[in-house]
Amino acid sequence: MSKLFSLRTVCSFGVFLLVCFFSTLSLATPAEEAQLEQLDKIERDLELQRDWAKYRWDKANFECYQKYWVNDCLKDSRAQYRKEIDPIRVQEVELHEVQRKLRASIKDQRDAAKIAERASTEKAAERMSNQKEFEEKQKAAAARAADVEQRRKDAPKRAQENKAGTQLD
Numbered sequence: 149m150s151k152l153f154s155l156r157t158v159c160s161f162g163v164f165l166l167v168c169f170f171s172t173l174s175l176a177t178p179a180e181e182a183q184l185e186q187l188d189k190i191e192r193d194l195e196l197q198r199d200w201a202k203y204r205w206d207k208a209n210f211e212c213y214q215k216y217w218v219n220d221c222l223k224d225s226r227a228q229y230r231k232e233i234d235p236i237r238v239q240e241v242e243l244h245e246v247q248r249k250l251r252a253s254i255k256d257q258r259d260a261a262k263i264a265e266r267a268s269t270e271k272a273a274e275r276m277s278n279q280k281e282f283e284e285k286q287k288a289a290a291a292r293a294a295d296v297e298q299r300r301k302d303a304p305k306r307a308q309e310n311k312a313g314t315q316l317d
Contacts, residue, residue, distance in 0.1 A: 180254050187247050194243065198236050205229035 205225060212221035265271055 177254060177257050180250055180257075184247065184250050184254070187243060187250065191240070191243055191247075194236055194240055198233065201229060201232040201236065204232070 205228070208225035208228065209222060212218055212225055215221050
């Protein structure tokens with residue numbers, strides 16, 4: 149029963165990957181992101197299958213050390229492990245290829261949107277106003293610094309004037 153289930157899972161996964169691979173990558177970004185999330189779920193399932201295969205292999209290796217013919221048993225358990233892992237590895241390679249293409253498509257769309265946003269006249273006007281505002285703030289800060297420096301230079305003179313004007317009899 150488990151072989152039938154795993155065969156059915158492998159077949160459905162293969163069909164899904166083929167559909168994803170041959171589909172055009174001009175989908176809307178939310179749909180692509182949803183597809184990417186689905187691919188991530190499939191990747192987690194494959195990792196779980198790999199972990200269980202490794203668990204079974206470790207268990208078989210442990211049991212091999214309880215036997216007299218250890219090397220032969222270890223060789224057989226390794227061969228069984230490779231039988232389980234090879235189809236998983238093939239699926240992972242296909243999955244990662246589809247994920248790379250999908251992520252590249254999403255990145256290209258986002259980059260194109262950023263470029264279009266930068267090229268828009270509204271953003272250009274906003275950047276110009278921001279630049280002017282920044283320059284005005286820089287000038288105001290320079291004027292304040294010059295005023296503070298001038299007040300420091302005039303401090304002894306003001307102190308003398310205050311001292312002369314506030315003498316008590």
